[in-house]
Amino acid sequence: MDTFFKFSERGSNAATxxxxxxxxxxxxxxxxxxxxxxxxxxxxNPTAAVTATCLGxxxxxxxxxxxxxRPLACASGMGINSIVAFTxxxxxxxxWQTAMAVIFVEGVAxxxxxxxxxxxxxxxxxxxxxxxxxxxxxxxxxxMIGLKDGGVIVANADTMVSLGSLLNADGGYNFxxxxxxxxxxxxxxxxxxxxxxxLLWGIVISAIIGVPLGVTSLPTGVVAPLDFSTFAxxxxxxxxxxVMGIVEAITTPSLLLFAFSLMMSDFxxxxxxxxxxxxxxxxxxxxxxxEDIKPILIVDSAAAIAGGFVGASSITTFVESAxxxxxxxxxxxxxxxxxxxxLLAAFFSPLINCxxxxxxxxxxxxxxxLMMSDVADIDWANxxxxxxxxxxxxxxxxxxxxxxxIGLGFITFVVxxxxxxxxxxxxxxxxxxxxAFLVYFIMTIM
Numbered sequence: 051m052d053t054f055f056k057f058s059e060r061g062s063n064a065a066t067x068x069x070x071x072x073x074x075x076x077x078x079x080x081x082x083x084x085x086x087x088x089x090x091x092x093x094x095n096p097t098a099a100v101t102a103t104c105l106g107x108x109x110x111x112x113x114x115x116x117x118x119x120r121p122l123a124c125a126s127g128m129g130i131n132s133i134v135a136f137t138x139x140x141x142x143x144x145x146w147q148t149a150m151a152v153i154f155v156e157g158v159a160x161x162x163x164x165x166x167x168x169x170x171x172x173x174x175x176x177x178x179x180x181x182x183x184x185x186x187x188x189x190x191x192x193x194m195i196g197l198k199d200g201g202v203i204v205a206n207a208d209t210m211v212s213l214g215s216l217l218n219a220d221g222g223y224n225f226x227x228x229x230x231x232x233x234x235x236x237x238x239x240x241x242x243x244x245x246x247x248x249l250l251w252g253i254v255i256s257a258i259i260g261v262p263l264g265v266t267s268l269p270t271g272v273v274a275p276l277d278f279s280t281f282a283x284x285x286x287x288x289x290x291x292x293v294m295g296i297v298e299a300i301t302t303p304s305l306l307l308f309a310f311s312l313m314m315s316d317f318x319x320x321x322x323x324x325x326x327x328x329x330x331x332x333x334x335x336x337x338x339x340x341e342d343i344k345p346i347l348i349v350d351s352a353a354a355i356a357g358g359f360v361g362a363s364s365i366t367t368f369v370e371s372a373x374x375x376x377x378x379x380x381x382x383x384x385x386x387x388x389x390x391x392x393l394l395a396a397f398f399s400p401l402i403n404c405x406x407x408x409x410x411x412x413x414x415x416x417x418x419x420l421m422m423s424d425v426a427d428i429d430w431a432n433x434x435x436x437x438x439x440x441x442x443x444x445x446x447x448x449x450x451x452x453x454x455x456i457g458l459g460f461i462t463f464v465v466x467x468x469x470x471x472x473x474x475x476x477x478x479x480x481x482x483x484x485x486a487f488l489v490y491f492i493m494t495i496m
Contacts, residue, residue: 051383055119060332060380066246067121070379071387073250074123077370077414078388080199080407081107082399085126085363092139092146093289094361098277102362104396108389110353110365115385118345121331123371123388124353127319129451130312131363138308144298145288146280148305150358151295154284156309157354157364160316164347168479173321173343175479180459181325181338182424183439187446187455188326192369193418194447200230200411225263226408229256233412241416249377249413256409265408271400280361307493314490316366318453320350322446323369329421330375369452373413376420434470438463457487 057063086099107125114122130153138149163169176184197203201224206212214227237252245251260266284296291298299305324346328334333341340346350367357365374384430436441462446455464484467476 055381055383057381057383062378062380064383066378067381067383068387069247069250070121070374070377070384072391073247073253073377073413074121074368074371074374074379074384075388075391076250076253076405077373077410078107078123078125078368079395079405080410081125081128081368082392082395084128085131088131088135089146089361089363090135092135092149094146094280095277097275098280098361100274100399101276101278101396102280102360104392104399106353106357106360106362106365108392108396110349110356111385111389111392113352113389114346114349114367115382115389117349117382118342118385119382120327120333120342120346121371121375121379121381121384122324122327122346122367123374123385124350124365125368125392126357126363127316127366127368130315130366133312134363143290144305145290145295146361147283147286147288147295148291148293148298149295150280150361150363151284151299152305152309152358153312153364154296154355154358155299155306156312156316157351157356157358159309160313160354161348161351163317164344164351169317169321169347169351170344172479172483174339175477175483176338176460177435177463177475177480178338179428179435179439180442180463182427183442183459184322184325184446184456185329185334185338185421185424186439187443188322188369188372188452189418189421189424190443190447191418191450191452191455192326192372192421193415194450195369196411196414196418197230199407199414200233201227201408202230202234202411225260226265226406229260229263229265229406229408230411232256232259233409234415235412237412237416247377249373249416252412252416253405253409256412257405260406260409265406267404267406269400269404273397274399276396282359283361284358311490311493312364314457314486315451315453316354316364318456320347320367322452322456323367323371326369326421327367327371327375329424330372330417331380333380370410370414372417372421373410376413376417434466434472434475435463437466453490457491460484460487461491 089099110124201214233256240248353365442459445458
């Protein structure tokens with residue numbers, strides 16, 4: 051096992067990797083609840099959605115661990131699942147079979163780009179300051195997700211976002227906020243005391259504290275049934291059009307444009323996520339390059355295809371993987387463990403669903419803190435490079451989108467370089483990426 055996963059070479063061991071895999075899984079486990087609840091709005095049976103979500107994540111996370119040997123985990127991506135449910139199936143009135151076919155087509159396209167070397171080449175063309183900006187922006191994004199899950203920050207119609215309250219509108223107590231705060235304090239204290247598995251212990255202890263507070267619910271059962279009715283979704287006949295999903299997807303121009311926009315999001319989301327996890331997992335080079343990036347991108351692209359095929363929406367590399375890397379995960383065994391736990395969750399989802407999102411707040415916030423170290427590597431006195439990096443840093447959390455933030459930074463870099471006479475600093479593929487983002491933004495806002 052040491053020979054295959056390279057524990058000794060990377061300064062790790064099997065026990066650490068198993069613990070890191072559990073940390074990653076617990077930080078991602080919310081998707082087992084959230085994804086089916088969203089896909090049910092598309093007309094997918096909730097039990098079938100749970101089966102597709104768990105098995106899709108299990109297979110692709112194990113594949114990531116085996117083929118890339120890096121601590122990255124995959125599951126149905128948030129954002130694209132909402133597009134499937136509320137745009138493709140909702141406002142456009144498509145059957146969920148066709149919507150999954152669009153995801154399938156997007157995955158095939160992005161896999162083609164990876165095999166051609168274009169996706170990796172674009173990553174190589176990104177200037178170093180912008181790479182640091184992506185890492186920092188991802189750190190803020192992860193922390194924001196954690197704070198939201200813990201109820202520390204909430205939406206506000208007047209100020210966009212505000213501090214959560216211990217009192218609910220009905221006068222009761224918001225104990226989820228209390229659990230979220232406890233998880234942050236526990237994680238920081240345990241990590242400062244150099245306790246092994248500090249992030250994992252922070253999640254587990256917070257979840258236990260949440261039991262008497264009513265935040266952590268007790269399981270209503272142990273074993274859940276499996277339902278494979280969404281499998282081969284693109285090749286099923288759409289309930290809305292009575293046409294096979296894949297046929298409708300590739301013969302409808304508007305759906306092909308949708309596939310392009312989803313590809314842009316998937317393309318750069320994974321790039322940012324890989325850099326964020328690489329930073330924590332010690333496989334990011336000094337100039338901001340991710341080691342062994344090609345197998346990571348190949349598996350991630352195949353995951354999008356698999357997500358459409360099983361009916362789980364697009365499966366992608368999860369930024370929460372950084373929590374496992376921060377907890378010591380350095381090899382693919384972390385991913386294999388997380389994948390096996392997703393496989394078990396398909397059968398025991400009532401038990402897994404007991405972990406509240408508030409309990410993972412501390413782990414995600416602390417990962418965000420760790421990723422802020424890249425701030426020192428940006429030359430803030432040079433606005434030509436620093437301002438585009440800032441646009442990425444601000445754009446990712448403020449638009450709640452990895453790809454949007456990266457796009458704002460890319461376009462800004464090209465424009466600033468052009469008007470300041472530094473056009474030679476822009477590599478050809480950066481022009482291609484910036485132009486593609488410009489088209490993407492125009493399609494999004496029109």
